[in-house]
Amino acid sequence: MEKKGKKDRRDFINTCFRFAAGASLVGVTGVLAHKTVSGNTLWQIDTTKCTQCGRCATSCVVTPSAVKCIHVYDMCGYCDLCGGYLRPNVKNITTGAENQLCPTGAIKRKYIEDPFFEYEIIEDLCIGCGKCVKGCGAFGNGSLQLQVSHDLCVNCNQCAIARDCPSDAFSRVPADEPYKFSGFKKEKKG
Amino acid sequence: MSEILKYLTQTWNLKKLVTLLSLFVLMMTSGLPLLAQQQRFPKPEFESGYTQPVTSMPEARADFFAWFDVVILILALSLITWLILKKRSRRGVLAVSVFSILYFGFFREGCICSVGSLQNVTLALFQPEYSIPLSALAFFVIPLVYTLFFGRTFCAGVCPLGAIQDVLLLRPVTMKTWLQKVLGLIPYIYLGLSVLYASTATDFIICRYDPFVGIYRFDATFFMFSIGAIFLVLSAFVARPYCRFFCPYGVLLNWMSRFSKHHLTITPNKCIQCRLCEDSCPLGAINKPVPVKVMEDRSSATKRFIKLSLIIPVLMILGGWTLSNFHENLAKVNSKVRLANELMLFKADSMLPSVEIEAFKSAGTPVEELYSEAAVIVEQFYIGSWVLGGFLGLVFGLTLSGLSVFKYREDYTPDKAECVSCARCLKYCPVEK
Numbered sequence: 253m254e255k256k257g258k259k260d261r262r263d264f265i266n267t268c269f270r271f272a273a274g275a276s277l278v279g280v281t282g283v284l285a286h287k288t289v290s291g292n293t294l295w296q297i298d299t300t301k302c303t304q305c306g307r308c309a310t311s312c313v314v315t316p317s318a319v320k321c322i323h324v325y326d327m328c329g330y331c332d333l334c335g336g337y338l339r340p341n342v343k344n345i346t347t348g349a350e351n352q353l354c355p356t357g358a359i360k361r362k363y364i365e366d367p368f369f370e371y372e373i374i375e376d377l378c379i380g381c382g383k384c385v386k387g388c389g390a391f392g393n394g395s396l397q398l399q400v401s402h403d404l405c406v407n408c409n410q411c412a413i414a415r416d417c418p419s420d421a422f423s424r425v426p427a428d429e430p431y432k433f434s435g436f437k438k439e440k441k442g
Numbered sequence: 443m444s445e446i447l448k449y450l451t452q453t454w455n456l457k458k459l460v461t462l463l464s465l466f467v468l469m470m471t472s473g474l475p476l477l478a479q480q481q482r483f484p485k486p487e488f489e490s491g492y493t494q495p496v497t498s499m500p501e502a503r504a505d506f507f508a509w510f511d512v513v514i515l516i517l518a519l520s521l522i523t524w525l526i527l528k529k530r531s532r533r534g535v536l537a538v539s540v541f542s543i544l545y546f547g548f549f550r551e552g553c554i555c556s557v558g559s560l561q562n563v564t565l566a567l568f569q570p571e572y573s574i575p576l577s578a579l580a581f582f583v584i585p586l587v588y589t590l591f592f593g594r595t596f597c598a599g600v601c602p603l604g605a606i607q608d609v610l611l612l613r614p615v616t617m618k619t620w621l622q623k624v625l626g627l628i629p630y631i632y633l634g635l636s637v638l639y640a641s642t643a644t645d646f647i648i649c650r651y652d653p654f655v656g657i658y659r660f661d662a663t664f665f666m667f668s669i670g671a672i673f674l675v676l677s678a679f680v681a682r683p684y685c686r687f688f689c690p691y692g693v694l695l696n697w698m699s700r701f702s703k704h705h706l707t708i709t710p711n712k713c714i715q716c717r718l719c720e721d722s723c724p725l726g727a728i729n730k731p732v733p734v735k736v737m738e739d740r741s742s743a744t745k746r747f748i749k750l751s752l753i754i755p756v757l758m759i760l761g762g763w764t765l766s767n768f769h770e771n772l773a774k775v776n777s778k779v780r781l782a783n784e785l786m787l788f789k790a791d792s793m794l795p796s797v798e799i800e801a802f803k804s805a806g807t808p809v810e811e812l813y814s815e816a817a818v819i820v821e822q823f824y825i826g827s828w829v830l831g832g833f834l835g836l837v838f839g840l841t842l843s844g845l846s847v848f849k850y851r852e853d854y855t856p857d858k859a860e861c862v863s864c865a866r867c868l869k870y871c872p873v874e875k
Binding site for chain 2: 266267269270273274277280281283284287288289290291292293294301303305307313314315322323324325326327328329330331364365368370372373375392393401402403404405406407408409410412415418419420424427430431433
């Protein structure tokens with residue numbers, strides 16, 4: 253009889269604890285329920301904060317980095333002397349490798365009409381080092397911008413580049429506004 | 443600048459030069475650097491019928507899939523719970539494990555997982571500006587709810603981190619109890635630290651040192667790969683080394699599982715004390731019956747328990763005090779605090795500025811603002827380290843006093859807290875329903 257009573261007591265304590273644990277779970281969920289966003293959040297760079305330190309190329313868990321230079325054509329001046337394409341103080345403005353700023357040759361220069369040239373980023377070659385972005389921002393319109401390319405980003409819970417970013421430019425953005433270009437009205441997605 | 447102008451005069455016609463010059467004037471007068479930057483070279487009007495390419499904005503994985511993951515999680519959890527508790531099938535657990543490795547592991551590339559979602563929840567609780575994705579909250583809560591009812595069936599084969607270790611277990615070695623108890627304290631430290639760092643919005647250390655995510659992505663730094671490889675090799679001999687001796691989420695599941703209502707039982711009926719299951723558990727999570735002669739008399743056991751319990755508050759205060767002495771060191775992980783420290787020690791005349799200092803200076807934020815922000819964070823770490831130290835003291839104390847408690851047991855039962863319901867022991871039981 254005593255044994256049975258002991259067992260009942262243990263069961264009772266157990267049940268109490270179970271309810272307490274359940275209640276705390278419900279409590280946490282309840283507190284957080286109004287702080288949720290239904291969609292997933294994505295990581296993106298605030299281009300106004302970015303200082304093109306070059307860490308996007310090295311800190312990403314994906315190799316090569318999911319951060320790419322994206323060309324906002326609407327802002328481009330189509331300059332012949334492109335600060336993003338050419339090294340500073342080049343002798344000749346040609347597509348020669350010695351003249352190119354991009355370490356991987358990921359920018360394609362195409363003649364349009366005198367004196368304008370189109371610059372296209374070959375995404376497969378881009379490593380997201382931001383050298384062209386810095387050059388374009390310093391001498392040009394700033395139409396080259398570093399952005400997280402969401403088809404490549406694995407959307408880590410904590411972005412490894414965000415941790416290393418010296419300018420605090422990374423933040424979680426809602427999935428319906430996945431890009432943060434500056435000085436540019438968003439056209440259609442695609 | 444003059445070089446550009448010289449070059450432009452050579453190539454551009456006069457009209458364009460005039461527009462450019464007027465723009466320069468506008469730039470000087472407007473005084474808005476941002477506006478000036480955008481209008482430095484206006485987009486030309488093409489005469490050759492050139493069409494401008496569309497700016498590439500690749501879309502992310504659709505939101506719908508986040509919900510799909512949650513549905514898969516619930517389905518997998520329900521299936522494995524049914525397989526363990528009703529079918530009592532180890533083979534079924536293995537099948538679900540393989541599925542989890544393939545889906546949550548290789549296909550979903552290890553993110554988001556329940557283990558990491560613990561930090562999202564903490565961050566959302568402590569930082570008002572962060573709002574947690576519903577799927578992350580679901581990944582945190584659902585396994586805990588299941589565990590509260592059915593034991594750690596999530597660990598058994600749904601968690602991709604646990605599954606990969608469990609599948610690789612070939613020759614389990616038995617560990618000494620004292621070693622198991624000591625190593626078993628690491629998850630509490632890990633949990634405490636990860637909560638401390640997540641609540642101060644410093645870092646997600648669980649994700650940073652996730653051992654298997656690099657393997658699931660086939661892509662990681664050498665460091666991450668090495669941790670993963672070490673754990674995988676180890677898990678062939680030591681059952682689930684990460685789950686038992688590191689996993690911080692496992693601590694929460696452990697607490698929930700202690701009070702679970704329908705935990706797995708080794709025997710489907712009455713235990714016949716055949717001792718076949720005695721060594722079947724690779725985790726050492728089977729409680730053996732306590733022989734009556736070992737039982738001491740009740741009063742002395744109670745006295746010792748009370749004495750040991752009195753140590754707990756002392757341990758808590760000691761732990762809190764010790765850790766609070768190191769709160770500045772703990773806070774140095776935070777990038778803002780680190781930057782503030784660096785700036786204070788920085789001498790412009792004799793030192794080269796680091797990337798952080800350069801970035802900070804170019805942003806133009808006043809130093810005082812950074813210092814006051816850093817001071818607030820350090821203060822949070824001071825409070826946090828007291829709480830963390832107290833928590834660790836409590837855990838150490840409870841573990842100590844728990845060692846002296848002998849529960850009277852007649853049958854072989856799984857240790858509800860440690861058992862991950864891997865269903866290995868079930869095969870050993872000859873009793874039928």
